[in-house]
Amino acid sequence: MSLWRLERVRLFRTGRWIMLAAVFLVLGFAEPLLTKYLGQLLSGATGDGYIHITVSAPKPSDGMSAYFGNITTLGTLVTVVIAGLAFSVRSNPPLAALYLTHVPQRAALLLPRLVTTAVAAAIASALGGAAAAYETALLLGAPRTGATATGILVSSLGAVFAVAVTFLAASVLRGQVAAIGVALATVFVAVPFADLIPGVRHVGPNAFTALPARLQLVGWSTDDTWATVVTLGIAAACVAGGLWRATRWEI
Amino acid sequence: MRNPAVWLPIAVLLLAFLAFCFVELVRRPARYLPKPVWALIVLAQIPLGGIVYLIIGRGERPAGDGAAPSPGGLAPADRPRVASTGDAVRTRALTKVFRDNVGLHAVDLAVPDRGVYGLVGPNGAGKTTLLSLLAGLRRADSGEILTSARVMLCPDTPAFEPWLTAAETVDLFAGLGPHRPAGDRSGTADTAKALALAGLAGARDRRVGGFSRGMTQRLGLAVALATDADVLLLDEPTSALDPQGRSDVLELITALGRDHAVVFSSHILADVQRVADTIGVLREGRLIYQGSVEELLDRYTRPSWHLQLRSGVDALAERLGEREWVAAVRPYGQGQGLRVDTTSVRAGETLLPAEITASGAELVAFNPIGADLESVFLEMVEVPA
Numbered sequence: 326m327s328l329w330r331l332e333r334v335r336l337f338r339t340g341r342w343i344m345l346a347a348v349f350l351v352l353g354f355a356e357p358l359l360t361k362y363l364g365q366l367l368s369g370a371t372g373d374g375y376i377h378i379t380v381s382a383p384k385p386s387d388g389m390s391a392y393f394g395n396i397t398t399l400g401t402l403v404t405v406v407i408a409g410l411a412f413s414v415r416s417n418p419p420l421a422a423l424y425l426t427h428v429p430q431r432a433a434l435l436l437p438r439l440v441t442t443a444v445a446a447a448i449a450s451a452l453g454g455a456a457a458a459y460e461t462a463l464l465l466g467a468p469r470t471g472a473t474a475t476g477i478l479v480s481s482l483g484a485v486f487a488v489a490v491t492f493l494a495a496s497v498l499r500g501q502v503a504a505i506g507v508a509l510a511t512v513f514v515a516v517p518f519a520d521l522i523p524g525v526r527h528v529g530p531n532a533f534t535a536l537p538a539r540l541q542l543v544g545w546s547t548d549d550t551w552a553t554v555v556t557l558g559i560a561a562a563c564v565a566g567g568l569w570r571a572t573r574w575e576i
Numbered sequence: 577m578r579n580p581a582v583w584l585p586i587a588v589l590l591l592a593f594l595a596f597c598f599v600e601l602v603r604r605p606a607r608y609l610p611k612p613v614w615a616l617i618v619l620a621q622i623p624l625g626g627i628v629y630l631i632i633g634r635g636e637r638p639a640g641d642g643a644a645p646s647p648g649g650l651a652p653a654d655r656p657r658v659a660s661t662g663d664a665v666r667t668r669a670l671t672k673v674f675r676d677n678v679g680l681h682a683v684d685l686a687v688p689d690r691g692v693y694g695l696v697g698p699n700g701a702g703k704t705t706l707l708s709l710l711a712g713l714r715r716a717d718s719g720e721i722l723t724s725a726r727v728m729l730c731p732d733t734p735a736f737e738p739w740l741t742a743a744e745t746v747d748l749f750a751g752l753g754p755h756r757p758a759g760d761r762s763g764t765a766d767t768a769k770a771l772a773l774a775g776l777a778g779a780r781d782r783r784v785g786g787f788s789r790g791m792t793q794r795l796g797l798a799v800a801l802a803t804d805a806d807v808l809l810l811d812e813p814t815s816a817l818d819p820q821g822r823s824d825v826l827e828l829i830t831a832l833g834r835d836h837a838v839v840f841s842s843h844i845l846a847d848v849q850r851v852a853d854t855i856g857v858l859r860e861g862r863l864i865y866q867g868s869v870e871e872l873l874d875r876y877t878r879p880s881w882h883l884q885l886r887s888g889v890d891a892l893a894e895r896l897g898e899r900e901w902v903a904a905v906r907p908y909g910q911g912q913g914l915r916v917d918t919t920s921v922r923a924g925e926t927l928l929p930a931e932i933t934a935s936g937a938e939l940v941a942f943n944p945i946g947a948d949l950e951s952v953f954l955e956m957v958e959v960p961a
Contacts, residue, residue, distance in 0.1 A: 326748040331737070338739040340600070340630050347593045347623045354586035406631060419735040423796075426711045426729045427752040427803065456585065463582050576713040 328434060332411070332441035341407045345449035348403045352395050353456030357388030361464040385468040386541035388461035393476055393537035396453060400480075401487045401512055401534075404446045408488045409505035411438045412495035412567075415574060416504075422576050431571040439492055439564065446484035451477050454537075469541070476537030482557065483534045487512055489560035489567075496567035496574075530556045590622055597626040605635035636738045636785030664689040664807050664837035665710060665727070670719035672705055673861075680705055681861045682719065687807065687854075689725070692833040694852030694869070695841040696953060701858040703841045707809045710839070725806035725837070732812035734796035738785025742795055745784055746770050750802035766802050773831075774798035775824055789816035797828055807837045814847055826851050849949040857956055864956060869949065876952040878903055879921045880945040881928060883914045888937030895935045901927055915945070 326334075336342045359366070364380035414421050414434065428434045454477030461468050490511050495504040516534070520526040528551035536549055597618045606614050614633050617625040665687040673679040680702045687693045697703050708714040710721060711729035736745045746767045771780050774794040779787070784795065793816050800808050810829065814822045822844075830851050832838050842848050848855065848869075855872055857865040865872060885892065889912055896902045896916060901923040908915040918924040924944070932939050 326744055326751060328748075328752070331740075331748060334744075335737070335739070340596070340634070343593065343596060344627045344630055347589070347627060350589050351586065351593075351623050354589065358582065358586070403627060410631070417735050419731040419733055420737070422708075422711065422713055422729050422731050423734060423736075423749065423799070424752075425713060426727060426805075427749050460582065460585075463579065575715060576708065 328428075328437040329441070332437045335411065336441060336445055339410075341410070342445060342449075344403055344407060345445055346452065349396060349400055349449040349453030350456050352399060353392055353453035354460050356392040356395055357457055357460040357464050360388045360391045383465055385461050385466045386472075388465045389457055389468045389473055389476065390538040390541045392453070392457035392461075393480055393541075396450065396480060397483065397534045398513075400450060400453070400484065402509065404449075404484050404487045405491050405508045405512060406505055408442045408446070408491035409495055409501055409508060411442050412492050413499075413501040413504050414495075415499045415576065416501045418576050421574075425574070425576065431574070432568050435492075435496075435568060435571055439488070439567075443485045443488040446488055447481035450481040450484045454480060472540040475545070476540050479533065479540070479553070480537045482553070483537075486530060486533070486556050486560045489563040492567040493563040493570070496570040528552045528555050530559060593623050593626055594618065597629055600630070600634055606633050607635045608633060636783070662689050663687060664725045665721065665723040665839075667710075668720050668722065670706075670709060670721065671717050672709060672714065673717055679861050680709070680716075683858075683861075683863045684866075685710075685856060685863060686866065687837050687839055689806070689837050690833065690835065691853040692829060692838045692840055692851045694848035694855045695839055695858065696843075696845060696848055696855065696949075697858030700860075702861040703858055704811060705861075706858070707811050707839065707841060710807075711809055723807070726804070727807040727809060728800060728803055728805035729809040730796040730800050730811065730813060732815055733789060734792055734799075736784045736792070736795060739783060741781050741783055742771060742776050742787075742798070743767050743780040745795060746798050746802045749799045750804075752803075770798040770802035773801055773828060775821075790818065790821055793817060794821070794825070797825060801828075801832065805836070807839065808832060809839045811841050812843065813840065814842065814844060822847065845949045845953055855949075857953065859956065872952060873949065876955060878917045878919070879924045880915060880917045881924055882908055882941070882943045882945055883916060883932070883939065884909070884941035884943075885912050885914070886938035886940050887912075888935055889914060892932060892935040892937040895931060896928075899927070899931065912940075 360383045363383065364378070367378045367380065412435070414424065424434050425431065454473070458468055458473050458477075487508070491504065491508040494508040494511065495501075498504045498507060516530045519529050520531050522529075526532065527548040530552070532548065533552040533556040536552065540549075598615070601611055601614055601618070609617075614629050617633075618629050619625065621628075663686045665685065667683055667685040669682040669684065671680055671682055673681070678700065683702075683706060685706070695703050695706070705714065707729060709716055710723075711727050713729065740748065750766055750770075768777070768780070771777050774797045776791065776794050776798055779791065784792070787795065793813060797810075797813060800810070813829065814825050817825055826847055829838055829840055833851070833853070840848065840852065852869055854867065855865070855869050856863055857872075883892075889907075893905050893907075893914055896905045896914075901919050903917040903919050904915075905917075906915045907913065916924070916928060918928065929942070932942075
């Protein structure tokens with residue numbers, strides 16, 4: 326059994342693929358449905374009182390935007406947790422000792438974990454996007470093909486970015502909880518706060534994660550290209566940093 | 577909403593996910609919370625409750641009744657007396673110091689390329705640190721490790737991926753090095769042989785998550801057998817085994833020592849004395865002895881006798897304490913026994929019986945004590961006050 330096969334087996338036997346698929350597919354199917362019936366749900370919630378809520382008729386872009394908006398939180402949360410569980414090699418020192426005295430280089434142990442998790446997260450994200458597009462087309466009308474396809478691609482790359490950040494956190498920190506906590510804090514706190522730095526707001530990772538929803542309303546701009554380049558560059562730096570840090574590990 | 581194409585996919589998805597969660601809940605033990613509570617969480621928060629259960633609440637299935645290790649298929653083996661051609665590992669002034677000056681200090685280790693090297697020392701002497709340095713899992717502060725051998729460490733309580741079977745685990749580690757050519761199918765046979773030797777042939781297709789500690793230690797040895805490492809570092813490999821299991825594993829270590837360098841650390845000195853050809857004694861991070869077990873026993877043991885008396889113990893002890901050929905007199909057993917160390921075997925055999933007679937003590941038994949590693953070890957590692 327190779328380490329690549331080990332990671333595929335890990336994904337299936339631990340049920341992690343089900344967690345990923347469940348979150349992305351449920352959100353993909355549910356968000357356009359909620360968008361379609363949001364007005365009725367809110368009217369029902371207010372009862373026969375004096376409050377009247379008027380919701381404008383939902384458009385196809387609303388269904389897709391709702392999906393993309395939610396996977397940047399819930400989808401990212403589950404992706405980081407699953408990645409953190411896979412990458413925290415040193416959280417189990419006896420197992421880490423066995424692995425590290427068998428593999429010729431530490432990268433040989435870590436790269437299959439990284440690639441398998443990133444590909445699984447990207448596929449789950451793409452499947453969720455396809456489910457959202459299907460449900461939106463049935464309930465709200467066909468979404469714009471180009472914007473939707475680009476949004477699905479960008480959201481998949483966003484999942485890969487979250488995986489890369491978790492990889493770096495797990496290479497620096499020994500415990501699973503610490504690695505997952507720091508990765509979540511980075512993605513949900515540090516990345517949005519980075520927008521306060523002058524010039525970063527439109528070209529940083531936060532702009533990139535908001536891009537799929539925004540593309541439903543406006544076209545692709547030069548800033549979006551920069552945001553993509555910057556985000557993928559940070560992801561690559563996280564991977565390189567994580568691999569370098571792993572060479573310094575002591576068990 | 578009446579269109580099934582709208583609600584059917586999400587309904588099927590949620591039902592399938594719920595069904596999976598409940599099947600897992602029934603088949604496996606639950607962690608942290610009772611199963612009914614997990615069932616409520618799964619139902620109350622669809623699908624997040626199920627996801628939380630799968631991540632933190634799902635336990636591993638136990639191995640079951642038939643999971644006891646099968647008897648090891650080892651032929652009785654004598655101690656290996658393999659001619660060593662050189663050293664598999666040497667260290668020069670290896671030093672690794674932690675807080676309060678604890679750690680290893682200038683250790684010059686020489687592990688022969690064949691045979692069993694027993695590493696002994698009290699808790700905190702630096703055995704595990706030394707093994708970690710040899711395995712490349714820690715970096716030394718100074719000094720060097722000279723080896724071109726492939727080194728593998730088996731921790732005292734090895735851990736494995738709980739969702740792999742025993743056969744998959746051995747196959748995984750056996751195939752990790754850069755050695756087995758593509759298309760080589762000998763791995764399956766190696767795996768089966770290694771599991772059989774470790775006494776796990778009957779558990780080869782069971783998942784490791786349900787193994788007992790003893791079975792996990794056996795699996796660690798099966799991994800060591802299947803891998804083609806030249807140097808095997810075994811940290812307390814018998815600490816979780818019952819007497820029969822310990823005996824099997826010691827035979828296995830003896831067999832491994834015929835074509836590997838095996839470094840075997842243990843607190844059980846009788847085990848070390850039984851299997852080790854060479855011994856290293858660590859005390860407070862320093863290697864205070866390195867050489868053959870026989871040489872150690874010859875150098876450090878004094879002739880000793882156990883005396884069992886019916887009466888006159890105190891008078892005899894006082895009388896012996898004044899004789900210059902008596903090295904030490906200590907109470908032995910409960911009340912009516914003495915342990916007498918003499919400066920020579922001849923003095924014990926000729927002068928001691930005469931003193932017993934002269935003291936008027938009533939002798940019940942007079943037995944020479946065999947040289948044992950434990951008494952030597954206790955004497956060597958005793959820290960001066």
